[in-house]
Amino acid sequence: MYPLKFEPILKQTLWGGDKIESFKCLNTDLKGIGESWEISGVTDNESVVANGTDKGLTLSELVRKYREELVGESNYARFGNEFPLLIKFIDAKEDLSIQVHPNDNLAKKRHNSKGKTEMWYVISADKGAKLRSGLSEQITPKEYKERVYNNTITDVLQEYDINAGDVFFLPAGRIHSIGAGAFIAEIQQTSNITYRIYDFNRKDADGKTRELHTDLAREAINYEVLDNYRTEYEAEKNEPVELVACPYFTTSIYDMTEEIGCDYSELDSFVIFICVEGGCRIKDNEGNVIEMKAGETILLPATTQDVVITPNENGVKLLETYV
Numbered sequence: 237m238y239p240l241k242f243e244p245i246l247k248q249t250l251w252g253g254d255k256i257e258s259f260k261c262l263n264t265d266l267k268g269i270g271e272s273w274e275i276s277g278v279t280d281n282e283s284v285v286a287n288g289t290d291k292g293l294t295l296s297e298l299v300r301k302y303r304e305e306l307v308g309e310s311n312y313a314r315f316g317n318e319f320p321l322l323i324k325f326i327d328a329k330e331d332l333s334i335q336v337h338p339n340d341n342l343a344k345k346r347h348n349s350k351g352k353t354e355m356w357y358v359i360s361a362d363k364g365a366k367l368r369s370g371l372s373e374q375i376t377p378k379e380y381k382e383r384v385y386n387n388t389i390t391d392v393l394q395e396y397d398i399n400a401g402d403v404f405f406l407p408a409g410r411i412h413s414i415g416a417g418a419f420i421a422e423i424q425q426t427s428n429i430t431y432r433i434y435d436f437n438r439k440d441a442d443g444k445t446r447e448l449h450t451d452l453a454r455e456a457i458n459y460e461v462l463d464n465y466r467t468e469y470e471a472e473k474n475e476p477v478e479l480v481a482c483p484y485f486t487t488s489i490y491d492m493t494e495e496i497g498c499d500y501s502e503l504d505s506f507v508i509f510i511c512v513e514g515g516c517r518i519k520d521n522e523g524n525v526i527e528m529k530a531g532e533t534i535l536l537p538a539t540t541q542d543v544v545i546t547p548n549e550n551g552v553k554l555l556e557t558y559v
Contacts, residue, residue: 237302237305237306237522237537237539237540238288238289238520238522238524238526238537239518239520239524239526239534239535239536239540240285240287240288240290240298240534240535240536240537241285241286241287241526241532241533241534241535242274242275242283242284242285242286242295242533242535243283243284243285243286244260244262244272244273244274245272245273245276245281245283246262246264246266246269246271246272246273247269247270247271247272247273248266248267248268248269248270249268249269249270249271250268250270250330250438250440251268251270251328251329251330251331251332251416252267252268252269252270252271252327252328252329253268253269253270253327253328253329254267254269254327254329255327255360255419256269256270256271256272256325256327256531257269259325259359259419259530259531260272260325260531260532261529261531268329269327270326270327270328270329271324271325271326271327272324272325273322273323273324274323274324274325274510274533275295275319275321275322275323275508275533275535276295276319276322276323276426277295277296277299277318277319277320277322277426278322278426278427278428281428282294282295282296283295285298287526295319296317296318296319299317299318299319300317302537304538305537305538305539306506306537306538306539307319307320307505307506307538307559308503308504308505308506308538308559309504309538310504310505311504311505311506311538311559318350318426319426320425320426320484320559321423321424321425321426321484321485321508321557321559322423322424322425322426322427323421323422323423323508323510323533323557324421324422324424325359325419325420325421325422325531326414326418326419326420326421326422327419328414328415328416328417328418328419329416329417330416331413331414331415331416331436332413332414332415333413333432333433333434333435333436333446334368334389334390334393334411334412334413334432334433334434334435335411335412335413335430335431335432335433335453336409336410336411336412336430336431336433336453336456336457337351337352337353337354337406337408337409337427337429337430337431337456338351338352338408338409338429338431338452338456339351339353339407339408339409339456340408342455342456343408343427343429346452347429349427349428349429350425350426350427351408351425351427351429352408352424352425352427352429352430353406353407353408353424353425353482353484354406354422354423354424354425355403355404355405355406355422355423355424355467355479355480355485355487356402356403356404356406356414356420356421356422357401357402357403357420357421357422357423357479357487357489357512357555358398358399358400358401358402358403358418358419358420359400359419359420359421359512359513360400360419361398361399361400361402361417361418361419362416362417362418363417364397364417365397365398365415365416365417365418366395366396366397366398366415366417366418367395367396367398367402367404367412367413367414367415367418368390368393368394368395368396368411368412368413368415369393369394369396369404369406369410369411369412369465369466370393370394370410370411370412370461370462370465371392371393371394371411371459371460371461372392372393372394372395372461373392373461374459374461375392375459376459377454377455377457377459380454380457380459381450381451381454384433384434384448384450387434387437389433389434390434393411393413394465395415396465396466398415398418401471401489402466403466403467403469403479403480404465404466404467405467405479405480405482407458407482408456408458409456409457409458410458410465411433411457421510421512421555423480423485423487423510423555423557425484425485431449431452431453431456432446432447432448432449432453433448433449433450433453434448435448467479467480469489471489471491472491473491473492473493473494474491474492474493474494474496475490476488476489476490476498476556477489477490477491479555484559485557485558485559486557486558486559487555487556487557488555488556488557489553489554489555489556490545490552490553490554490555490556491551491553492516492545492547492551492552492553492554493547493551494547495544495545495546495547496544496545497542497543497544497545498542498543498544498545498556499541499542500536500540500541500542500543501541501542503538503558504538505538505558505559506535506536506537506538506558506559507535507536507540507556507557507558508533508534508535508536508555508556508557508558509528509533509534509536509554509555509556510533510554510555510557511528511529511530511531511532511533511552511553511554512530512553512554512555513530513551513552513553514529514530514547514548514550514551514552514553515527515528515529515530515547515548515550515552516528516545516546516547516548516552516554517545517546517548518534518543518544518545518546519543519544519546520536520540520541520542520543521540521541521542521543522540528552528554
């Protein structure tokens with residue numbers, strides 16, 4: 237096996253912009269690209285291998301072919317043929333809706349699906365760009381519903397000015413939204429279940445307002461109030477810095493100007509690298525070499541024992557994630 241690249245799945249949205257096309261150096265006539273699904277096993281939205289001998293296989297075909305060798309023994313026992321993570325780039329030219337995702341139990345009960353815990357890493361942010369995450373004050377489910385109807389739900393949400401490098405962890409149940417001008421990488425469980433709470437009374441191209449899921453969301457929300465919803469971390473050069481560790485994924489940031497080696501011999505999981513800045517060369521223990529640049533994502537199979545990452549002359553920033 238070898239490091240795998242995939243064809244991006246591009247999503248045009250009401251709120252999408254033009255950053256993904258330039259960030260990924262794409263040649264496309266599509267306008268308003270809001271999302272690029274980098275690695276996806278979601279039904280009807282499966283990634284297709286773009287390189288090597290397995291080129292053309294879908295991600296689910298890849299999992300069925302290699303099983304534990306691709307995802308790791310414990311992951312295959314836990315998830316079977318379903319790949320457990322969904323990786324995206326998101327470009328918000330306009331505000332996204334206020335939304336929430338169900339946890340595993342509720343998603344299983346209602347949709348026979350996994351829940352959706354996720355994280356954001358801010359790649360870049362326009363001046364004045366914001367993100368909303370979590371409640372700013374205690375409310376009841378009854379008050380939540382009233383605030384949706386009287387257009388004051390945003391008054392009780394915590395809002396953050398954002399800059400490149402900011403991180404937010406979003407466990408299932410936490411109300412959130414991405415603001416205009418935010419360009420982020422998103423790592424999440426393989427789930428496409430979203431409850432739209434509030435959409436600023438916007439209308440689509442046909443003059444219709446989008447469906448809201450007020451009652452479904454009411455039972456999914458975690459009404460706990462925290463002091464700070466931003467993930468605080470200390471940046472370091474040429475050392476992995478852990479950002480998030482949860483039952484669904486562990487993610488670190490590598491900000492590199494020097495060559496480093498990563499030992500995965502004791503890790504029973506695939507590893508995903510997401511290049512958010514610069515570029516590098518990655519060589520694995522089998523002698524496979526792959527070049528990465530900003531906007532690219534690769535999947536290292538669980539059989540990978542170690543890699544050596546050599547940054548380009550201008551350095552590289554990589555997100556590393558695994559289960």
